[in-house]
Amino acid sequence: MGIALMFTATVTLAQETFIFTAIPDEDETKLMERFQGVADYLSEELDVDVRYIPVKSYAAAVSAFRNNQVQLAWFGALSGVQARRLVPGSEAIAQGVEDETFHTYFIAHRDSGLEPMDELNESLKGKTFTFGSKGSTSGRLIPEFYVREAFNQSPDEVFSRVGFSGNHTRSLRLVEAGTYQVGVVNFKVWDKELADGNIDEDQVQVIWSTPPYPNYQWTIRGDVNDRFGEGFKDRVTKALLTLEDEELLNSFPRSGFIPASNEGYEPIRKVAEQLGIMD
Incomplete structure (x- = not known):
C-alpha cells in the first residue's frame, strides 16, 4: 500500500x-x-x-x-x-x-491640427483623448503622470472627452480613424505596426514621447x-x-x-x- x-x-x-x-x-x-x-x-x-x-x-x-x-x-x-x-x-x-528604457508615444489624428512638440502644451487642451487599459503602465499610468505634471490638472480637466480603449492596438486604430483626436500607445507597438505597414501615416502621427521608464x-x-x-x-x-x-x-x-x-x-x-x- x-x-x-x-x-x-x-x-x-x-x-x-x-x-x-x-x-x-x-x-x-x-x-x-x-x-x-x-x-x-x-x-x-x-x-x-x-x-x-x-x-x-x-x-x-x-x-x-x-x-x-x-x-x-x-x-x-x-x-x-x-x-x-x-x-x-x-x-x-x-x-x-x-x-529598461521604455517610452510611451502620444499620437494624434492629422485633422486635430496638432504637430510634434518638445513638451506637452496648451494645444492639447479641449481635444478628445484615449488611454489604453486602466491598468496599463504605458497606456495609462505614465501618460497620466505627465499630463498632470504638464497642466497641474487631471486628464478629465485637460481633455474634452477621455476614454479607455482597452489595449494599445485599439488605441492606435481609434486615433487613426479619428474617433479620438489624441491617444497614447507604447512605442514598441507603434514601431512594429509601422514596420509591418499597418499604420496610415497620412491619418496619424507621433507628436510626443515620454522620458524613459x-x-x-x-x-x-x-x-x-x-x-x-x-x-x-x-x-x-x-x-x-x-x-x-x-x-x-x-x-x-x-x-x-x-x-x-x-x-x-x-x-x-x-x-x-x-x-x-x-x-
Whole structure:
C-alpha cells in the first residue's frame, strides 16, 4: 500500500503543469500566437508541461497570479508591482532589453491640427483623448503622470472627452480613424505596426514621447521550487534570459531578455501611489 501511494504521488508530481499568462495589451490573436510559442519553448527547456492561458483584462492577470492559477506572468510595470505586492516572495526575473528604457508615444489624428512638440502644451487642451487599459503602465499610468505634471490638472480637466480603449492596438486604430483626436500607445507597438505597414501615416502621427521608464517584465511566484522542484525558478530564469529564437523575440517585439529585479520597479510603485492608482 505504501509503495503504491508513493508511486501515485510521484506520477502526480511528474504531471504537474507550469502555467503562465500575460496582460492583454494587444490583439488577442497576436498574443495567442506569441505566447503559445513561449509555452512550447519553455516546455522543451524545462522538461515539464507548460501552458499559456489568456485573460480578458490586466486585473484578471493579477488575480490569476495572486490565486496561484498561474505561476509566471508577463506583466507591465504597474501590474507587476501590484502582483508582487499581493504575493510575497514573488520576483521580477527578466525584462526585455528595451524595457529598461521604455517610452510611451502620444499620437494624434492629422485633422486635430496638432504637430510634434518638445513638451506637452496648451494645444492639447479641449481635444478628445484615449488611454489604453486602466491598468496599463504605458497606456495609462505614465501618460497620466505627465499630463498632470504638464497642466497641474487631471486628464478629465485637460481633455474634452477621455476614454479607455482597452489595449494599445485599439488605441492606435481609434486615433487613426479619428474617433479620438489624441491617444497614447507604447512605442514598441507603434514601431512594429509601422514596420509591418499597418499604420496610415497620412491619418496619424507621433507628436510626443515620454522620458524613459522601466516597463514589462516576467514575474514568477516565490513558491515554484516547492511545487516543481529545487532550482526550478533559476531554470525558468535561465530559459528566459537565453531565449534566442529570432521569430519569437520579434513577436514581442524584443531583441532579447535581461535580468530584472523588484527594486528596479520602485519608481513605478511610487508614481502609482502618488496618482492614487495603488494604495
